[in-house]
Amino acid sequence: MSVAVKRSPETEIDPAKRSRTQPTQFEEDLTRLHSQKGQSVDQIWARPEVPSDFRSKDIVFQQIDAEETTLNGESTVRLFGVTDTGNSIMCDVTGFLHYFYVPVPILRDGASEPFTDEDVREFAAYLREQFPGLAKIEIVMKQSLWGYRSEHKSPFFKIFGRDPMAVTRMRSSFEHNNIQFKRYEFSQQTYDNISYTLRCTVDCHITGMSWLTLPKDKYVVVPDNKRQARTQLEVSVSFKDLIAHSPDGEFLKSAPLRVLSFDIECAGRKGIFPDPAIDPVIQIANMVQVQGEKTPFIRNVFTVGTCSKIAGTQVLEYEREQDLLTDWSKFMNEVDPDVIIGYNTSNFDFPYLINRAEALKLRQFPYFARLKHVQNVVSLEKFSSKAYGTLENKATNVDGRIQIDMLQYIRREYKLRSYSLNSVSAHFLEEQKEDVHHSIITELQNGNAESRHRLAVYCLKDAYLPLRLMDKLMALVNMTEMARVTGVPISYLLSRGQQIKVISQLFRKALEVGMVVPNMKQEGSSDEQYEGATVIEPVRGYYSMPIATLDFSSLYPSVMMAHNLCYTTLIEDRSTIDRLNLKEGEDYIRTPNGDLFVTTKIRRGLLPIILHELISARKRAKADLKNETDPFRRAVLDGRQLALKISANSVYGFTGATVGKLPCLAISSSVTAFGRQMIEHTKSMVEKHYTTKNGYDFDAQVIYGDTDSVMVKFGPQELEKCMELGKEAADLVSETFVSPIKLEFEKVYFPYLLINKKRYAGLYWTRPDKFDKMDTKGIETVRRDNCQLVQNVIETALNRILIDRDVKGAEKYVKQVISDLLQNRIDLSQLVITKALTKDNYDDGDKQAHVALAKRMRARDPGSAPTLGDRVAYVIIRGAAGMKNYQKSEDPIYVLEHNIPIDTEYYLSNQLSKPLLRIFEPILGDKANQLLTGAHTRTISKVTPTTGGLMKFAVKTELCKGCKRPLRGAYAKGAVCENCIDRVPELYLHSLADLNGVQEKFARLWTQCQRCQGSLHQDVICSSKDCPIFFMRRKAQKEVETSESELRKFDFTEW
Amino acid sequence: MLEAKLDAASQLKKIVEAIRDMLGECNIECNETGLALQSLDKSHIVLVSLLLGSDGFSEYRCDRGVTLGLNINSLATVLRCANNDDILTLRSEDRANELILTFEDSKADRISEFNLRLMDIDQEYLAIPETEYAATVVMSAAVLQRTLRDLSALSEAVTIEIDKEGIRFSAEGDLGKGSTHFKPCVDMENAENSINITLSEPVSLSFNLQYFSNITKASSLSSTVTLQMTAGMPAQIEYKLPSGHVRYYFAPKIEDDPYA
Missing domain, CATH: 3.30.420.10 (Ribonuclease H-like superfamily/Ribonuclease H)
Known part of the structure; x- marks a missing residue:
């Protein structure tokens, strides 16, 4: 008999053959975009015209970028922006001179004698001789930001330079002790080192993306022949005349x-x-x-x-x-x-x-x-x-x-x-x-x-x-x-780190209170470490009762605020205590770390003020957010509260950045020391208070704690009960802390799987009727060097354990997956690992699986091999004993096409076993190992490749579809052996059903890809290595071919 | 139902030790003529073919064909519990999922029994077609093993050339190069030391030494080994058993094949 077999539709793409076809989904989107705006296809590119009467009004614009430049030999900050009416503008801010501070020396011949006005003039002349870039010198009363000595301000030279370079040169001359004037001894410490652009924006109160007003009579329009910019407007204005608006109220808006x-x-x-x-x-x-x-x-x-x-x-x-x-x-x-x-x-x-x-x-x-x-x-x-x-x-x-x-x-x-x-x-x-x-x-x-x-x-x-x-x-x-x-200007946010943001805030605040920031030499090394946060040793296990979580909200910022920790409050010189007759506990405190800081009674720290402002601004933004209905303003407010939160948290990091601008380990290590003390205190207090002795049903136990949170097992099975206890405990403990430190009850985990430090999973409940989500931490779901299989297995197993509360079901599921893996029934796409091929690892990463593979593929066919920048997808295949993993990586497509056996052992022991044991050990104990070695691992399937080694020479003997015996002689090409002839109708139907099954599967995957590309009328050209459907599609295609040839065998069977 | 008895457990122990490094899990087919195993090694370079004829057993019974799915390493572990001169019996019921091994010490009246769990292994059946080889060499198994071991210090590959003059093994690596040449000879006193070459045309092939040394682990089974080679074809390397053989089909190294 003969069988008609449908050809699979995946063919080589021949774009020239495509005729005009139906629009794709995305093209329909484009049509929709078009009709909404209702313009012609020839769109207007240019910006709206500048209003003709603009000269008669103030210019109000939002500045979006700032850079420094020199204009007619004078330093200038160049602002770019957009006006309300959508016109682009460039504005040169002129007249601002860069400067820095040096303390005025007071010693002459060992005797205290202040600088006279005459001295200042002479000193200026002396400096100008060496530095023609000196503009002027003023004496101002300032105070150093670093350390508490007294409330008195002292005189500082404010030295202005004509350009930023001159300032740098003069500063370095002071720092290298090259200044010899009369017999004054100059300090080598200079103050306020900050870039010209930031200096100008700080002093003019211009913040990034803020609005500015240029009063109508004050700015100058640059004549056309002198214009430098392509913006519609080009003006210049003195820094004294421009008005900067803080981003509140009306000025929350954004220019078009x-x-x-x-x-x-x-x-x-x-x-x-x-x-x-x-x-x-x-x-x-x-x-x-x-x-x-x-x-x-x-x-x-x-x-x-x-x-x-x-x-x-x-x-x-x-x-x-x-x-x-x-x-x-x-x-x-x-x-x-x-x-x-x-x-x-x-x-x-x-x-x-x-x-x-x-x-x-x-x-x-x-x-x-x-x-x-x-x-x-x-x-x-x-x-x-x-x-x-x-x-x-x-x-x-x-x-x-x-x-x-x-x-x-x-x-x-x-x-x-x-x-x-x-x-x-x-x-x-x-x-x-x-x-x-x-x-x-x-x-x-x-x-x-x-x-x-x-x-x-x-x-x-x-x-x-x-x-x-x-x-x-x-x-x-x-x-x-x-x-x-x-x-800071918005461009800094992507191109620079966290520190510049804190520096900008610190300088703004320091300017307000008349302080100057010392220019610290960057000599710390990143190896210098201090003790970090505390982690309470976890009591590992699976908890099928609610576990309440108590959190310190914004722990580090609130510690700094509560204990007034700042550069300005640090007592470095202990003689200050006697000199000013300060009392411990009242005028100053000793942190658990042994550092001394004055209390708010003496002076309020700058960082606490900044933090307070950030946190209360965040509260305001959150409150406004609640009342706001306009979606754009909501987005702005939400973005703001997030920015405020991140900024508050980065202040602590700034003080601890040992290679940073202004590291102060006394602050950062005191903060963590307080944090540790508070966690310990919370633990002991909860465990002492919630006991059967005190009339509670259970003895509470703290099972884990990390940095700013403590997990408590109160004992009861009921969620509501635990939530009540949690709230009560949070209030109870909060009372013992200095405001604004607050312990909050946030959520209950129920059930809770505690695997190790920073590794846990649980259902997250904030109200008793319904859980919010499943929360996991430190569990392999996002790591990219894992294959999809690991992620799926872990996720499903956790779902079964935590949501369905079915540990047996989870075990069964895992065993089934392992058994499928050993029998080669897992979809290949699940086993694919991808990694990007970068220049670095291409040159010297021969021992990395993806690099080794890329090189092997190049040797095979340079045309289809991955190139630099591509993502290389690979699977690990079976190799000889002693072969390294990087020698066993192979292209998934090649594996599909040549039926190369997968190294199931690798996937079981290198990929699945550790994460699985981690989850199951707390639940099953020693029995967890059975997941990997039980009876389900005894049925395996060995795949025979179609390429390599002996395969060129070996002859595959087909097996009978009925009894699986090798087919010989006259029956070798057919479907069954002589004993099974009577079963042909049954077996034929079976094979036909197989083919129909895989054909349908392939057709579905094909349409899935067509849907994804947005058109059901075009061939699929996608080859995304990150997409599981892609591999499934290729596999299904292969399966269709195999099933077709299996079915064709019946052509050679007489019945 | 299978029941097979060997007078000395060492016979099976040696065979299993010889093949265990190459095979992980494989099926052993049992029928009235004996036990047979045919399986590719893990890297698809070598096909192992083992035949233990029923005559080689002191007692043998197998009425219906049985397939034993074995993890060779587990089998080796169990066999380690047998003394070399124990009487060994293999038993498996029809459709049972275990193989029962008994070790009897006739002098000490000790009987140990082990039940080894069987596996269900789904694998394809492969064979190398019978051919006439261009060259056939019969030589001492121990000499071959020694020669290859020496050369493996130099390189990962060995080239074997056979012509009228004899058989030559050579290897070249970073260290330098080396070769050993054997002329055909007849040793009347120790027949196994003879080297016998029959040749229709000269042959030269290269092989991976690592795999080759795995193959020569079978040297303990037989004093001589038969090497058969044809250009561009897998070599056949056979160790004779009292009734049966262990045979390897070994793919030569081909430059553009990344798997060889």
């Missing part, structure tokens, strides 16, 4: 900022990552949206070659790449965006464009910054920070515009399994995108107008998604609020 998001496509060659020296840029898609509006008002795509029309989108076709690039640069300057975003623009799009233009000798291209004569240049930036580690990034200057690379933003703010645009979109927007490998892009480009249309839609989507992500994550709003709270 133009946000441009773009994405480029280049036509690479097979197997080689695109190189700007050779590979052309073929498309650039752009979306421009006004901050606060919902849809982009400019949507266009620049293409090389023809491209079919795209709904709601302007298509600009070019024959030559050179013209495309030149026009794009012009487009940038016409749209004049305030914010430029994109995905991985810093490290890819911008450098590629700039380098490509250079290769094509387009000299006009790299001029799309806001300053006419400033060329866009790519530089390498190395950035080290304790919080973010060392990052090496490329940076391209776009003076006057804010640049936010969403990839970098998301990397900083969120910890994710994968940072590909695809998976980030799936995570935050619940929307997938195709992941088209760059080798396919060239094929599409070389096709026809239709295939380029396909590519353009893809490119547009890549430009649209960063915009959606920015809106969804409120990136710009949150950064704006952070800039406003801390005072």
Whole structure:
């Protein structure tokens, strides 16, 4: 008999053959965007005209960036911004002189004799001789920020320089003790070392992203022939005349900022990552949206070659790449965006464009910054920070515009399994995108107008998604609020660390109270450590009763506030105590660490004031948030309260940053010492009070505590009861602490699985009727060097244990998975591990699985091998005894195609066993090991590969479908042996059902991918290594082929 | 139902020790003619084929075919409990999920019994087609083992050349190079030291030494070994048993094959 077999639909993509097809989902979105705005496809690029009567009014604008420059030989701070009416402006703030402080020496010939006015004049003359950049010297009464000595202020020289360089030179001369004037002994300690831009904005009370008013008679409009900027307005104003508004009330608003998001496509060659020296840029898609509006008002795509029309989108076709690039640069300057975003623009799009233009000798291209004569240049930036580690990034200057690379933003703010645009979109927007490998892009480009249309839609989507992500994550709003709270320009937030934010606040506060900040030499090493937070040894186990959690809210900030810990309150010199006759406990305190600080009775510390302001501002923002209904203002307020919280918490870190600007271990180690003491105190108090002796039903036990929280087992089974006890205990303990330290009852874990320090899982309840969520900490679910299987197994097992309360069920599930794994029934996509191939590890990472694989793949076929920057997906395959894991990594696709056996042992013992034992040991004790060795591990399946070693020579003897015996002789090609002939109808139906099953599975996966790409009428071109569906699809395709050939065997059986 | 008795446990112990490094789990087919095992090693470079004919057992009974799914390492662990001259009996009921091993010490009247859990192993059945080999060498098993061990200090690969003049083993590595050459010879006193070469054309093949030394662990089973080779084909290496054999099909090293 013969069987008709359906061919599987996955064929090679031939873009030229595609005819005009139905619009994709995303194209429909584009149409919708278009109809909402109701404009023509030829969109207006330019900004609105400047009102003709602007000279008769004050200029009010929001400044978005500040940089220093020299204008006519004079230092100037250059502000860029946007007015209420959406006009761009550049404003030069003139007349501000940079300065620093040095204490006035008082000793002459060993006798106290103050500087006379005459001396000051002579001293100025002396200095000017050496430093022509000296502008003037004043004597002012100031006090050092560091240490408490007395309330008296003392005289300081305030030395002004004509430019920032002069200030630096003079400062260093003082610090190196090179100043010899009469017989005065000058201190080598100078004060107030801060960049010119920050100095000016601090003194003018300008915070990042704040609003400014330029009074109408005070500013000067720069004449056209002297203009330097491309902004619509260019003015200059004296620093004395500009009015800075604090971001409150009316000035919470945002100017109509133009946000441009773009994405480029280049036509690479097979197997080689695109190189700007050779590979052309073929498309650039752009979306421009006004901050606060919902849809982009400019949507266009620049293409090389023809491209079919795209709904709601302007298509600009070019024959030559050179013209495309030149026009794009012009487009940038016409749209004049305030914010430029994109995905991985810093490290890819911008450098590629700039380098490509250079290769094509387009000299006009790299001029799309806001300053006419400033060329866009790519530089390498190395950035080290304790919080973010060392990052090496490329940076391209776009003076006057804010640049936010969403990839970098998301990397900083969120910890994710994968940072590909695809998976980030799936995570935050619940929307997938195709992941088209760059080798396919060239094929599409070389096709026809239709295939380029396909590519353009893809490119547009890549430009649209960063915009959606920015809106969804409120990136710009949150950064704006952070800039406003801390005072730094918004560009610092992405390019610099945490310290600059605290420094900015500290200088602002110090200026208010007449203090100066010592310029500490950075001599500490990062090895210098102090004792950190305390961790109460966990009583490991599975708790099937409610566990109440008591938290100190903002522990470190409140400790600093409660005990008045600050640079300004620290008593370093103990003689001060006798000199001022201070009493311990009343005038000063001794911290558990042994350091002395004066109390608020003597002086209120600066840091506590800053913290108090931050925390009460946060309370206000939260209260406003409750009453606010306007969604944009809600977003602003929420961003603000978050920024305030983060800022408050970073103050403590600043004092402990040993390589920082102003480290003070007396403060930071006192803070942690107080923290430790409080945790211990809470533990002992709870355990002493809640006892059967005191009339409670159970003896309470603290089972774990970390940094700012304590977990208490009160005993009762009822949630409500435990919540009551928790609240009561929190109040009870709080009373014993100094305000504003407060212990709060926040949540109950029930049930609770305590695995180890910083590792636990539990159901999180804040009210007794319904749990909020499952909360896990330190459990392998986000680590990327784990395969998906681990994450799924752990998650499901935890769900069964915690939510279903079915430990037996969880065990059964785990055993089933292990058994499936050993029998090769686990989907390959679950076993894939991915890692990015970077330059570093490519050069010297031969022993890393993904690098070794990339090299082996290159040897096999350079065309399809991963290149630098690609994510390498691999699985571990079975190898000879003694082979290392990195020798056993293999491309999942290759594994699928050649049926290569998976190293199930590796997945069991290297991937699954540790996390599983961690979860199950507290519950099952020693029996947990049985999960990995029980009877379920005795049925295995050995896969025979189709390639390598002996396989070229070995002959596979087919087995009978009925009795599994090797088929020989006349029956060798058929489906069954002579004894099973009578079972053919039954077995045939079985095989047919198999084929139908896998065909349906494949069809479903195929449509799933088509849905994801947004069109049911086009072939799937996605090859996302991070997507489980992709591997399932390839596997299903393979299964269809196998089932087809199995069924065909019946052709050779007579019956 | 299988019941098979060996007069000395050492016979089985040696066989299992010889193959345990190469095989993890595998099926042993039992039928009226004896026990047979055919399985690829973990890296798919070597196919191990073991035949223990029923004549090799002092008693043998197997009415219906039985498949024993064994973890070879577990079997080796159990066999370690037997003394070399114990009488060993293997028993397995039809459809049972265990193999019963008894060790009897006839002098001391000691009987130990072990039940080994069987596994259900799903694997494909592979074979290397019978061919005429271009060259056949019969030589001392111990000499072969020694020669390869010496060369493994130099390199990971050995090249074997066979021609009319004899058989030559050579290896080259960072350290330097070395080779051993054997001429055909007949030793009347110690027949196993003879080297006998039959040849239709000269052959030269390279092999991975690590695997090769695993194979020569079977030297304890037989005083001589038969090497058969044809260019571009797997070599066949056979150790004869009193009734049956242990045979290896060994894929040669081919430059562009990353798995060899």
